[in-house]
Amino acid sequence: MSANTTTATPAAAATAPLADARALGLAHYAARGVLEVVLARHGATFQQQIALRAAVTAETPLTPEELVAQVRGSLKADPEDIRATLDVLTAGRLLVEDGAHLRPTDAGRELLATIGAATAPVSARIWGGISVEDLAAAGRVLALVTERADAEFAALTA
Numbered sequence: 001m002s003a004n005t006t007t008a009t010p011a012a013a014a015t016a017p018l019a020d021a022r023a024l025g026l027a028h029y030a031a032r033g034v035l036e037v038v039l040a041r042h043g044a045t046f047q048q049q050i051a052l053r054a055a056v057t058a059e060t061p062l063t064p065e066e067l068v069a070q071v072r073g074s075l076k077a078d079p080e081d082i083r084a085t086l087d088v089l090t091a092g093r094l095l096v097e098d099g100a101h102l103r104p105t106d107a108g109r110e111l112l113a114t115i116g117a118a119t120a121p122v123s124a125r126i127w128g129g130i131s132v133e134d135l136a137a138a139g140r141v142l143a144l145v146t147e148r149a150d151a152e153f154a155a156l157t158a
Contacts, residue, residue, distance in 0.1 A: 019138075019141060024142075024145065031126065032046065034119075034122055034126070035049075035119060038115060038118045038119050038122070039115065041118070042111060042114060042115055042118075044111065044115065045085070047071070047075060047077060047081070047082070047085045048085055048088060048089055048094075049112070049115060050071055050074055050075055051067060051071050051082065051085050051086060051089060051095075052089060052094055052095070052104060052108050052111065052112055053112060054067060054070045054071055054074070055067060055089075055095055055102055055103070055104045055108070056104045056108065056109055056112055058070075061098060061101035061102065061103050062101060062102060063100050063101055063102070064083070064086055064102055067082075067086060067102055068082045068083060068086070071085075073150075076153055086102065089108070090102070092107075093105055093107055093108075094107055094108035094111060095108055
């Protein structure tokens with residue numbers, strides 16, 4: 001073992017909390033609460049931000065139904081609620097109809113950039129100081145949990 005390698009002691013391992021659904025939920029809602037404060041300052045909701053981000057980051061313009069499907073894949077929200085969110089974004093000129101597609105407007109892109117700039121220092125404080133190894137382990141676990149939960153959701157809603 002190299003001098004720079006550290007291992008967890010049995011006592012440290014025994015006191016470390018195990019990841020479970022509750023811990024995941026608490027972390028999600030803690031982070032989402034921070035984001036929602038920033039979003040509210042800019043007159044946006046969480047679902048609006050997710051839908052707008054999906055439109056902005058799409059490689060090609062999406063139809064409303066493609067956008068609904070993408071947001072539903074992320075949030076597992078009711079398609080009618082997502083359509084209502086798209087209507088609000090369109091009415092607010094953050095998305096615009098372009099034939100059969102919805103495109104983000106400059107105002108929509110600017111809003112996302114503003115929200116990103118406002119959340120960046122907060123995110124840095126939240127995530128800062130976590131080792132790459134811990135982030136990699138958490139990333140692997142979260143990817144597996146997401147995959148399994150998505151499969152369960154699909155089975156339950158089929």
